[in-house]
């Protein structure tokens with residue numbers, strides 16, 4: 406059975422086309438999974454390096470070719486998850502995953518949190534459909550509910 410391919414090491418930040426960082430990704434497995442299923446590994450401290458470009462422009466290179474210092478930083482994972490576990494990573498944390506070599510799909514729910522005052526830059530986002538937003542709009546509350554309402558509002 407052919408598994409899913411690997412996930413190249415990347416940052417999530419660029420896939421949102423938002424005007425500020427501070428976002429986080431919650432990865433919630435719906436089934437027990439581990440490295441054989443291609444779970445993620447994270448480069449500790451890599452969020453401090455800033456924005457490392459769009460992984461789709463790396464062509465035949467990897468993020469490690471472009472930022473060799475990443476190879477010197479500690480790698481956390483690939484992780485083992487039980488049902489009920491969750492991993493959280495900053496949208497600037499470099500992470501990637503191997504192929505799923507197991508005999509079943511790797512099911513997970515991914516929840517993305519971004520700052521409530523983030524605005525869409527107008528660049529094509531990979532992470533969501535921007536319609537009906539216009540460039541520099543705040544994200545609409547119907548699809549992107551605020552977890553913490555602004556002060557003074559219920």
Ligand SMILES: O=C(O)CCC(=O)C(=O)O
Nearest residue numbers: 412417430432445502515
């Ligand atoms: O599950 C994967 O292979 C990658 C997921 C990912 O990159 C993410 O949740 O940020």
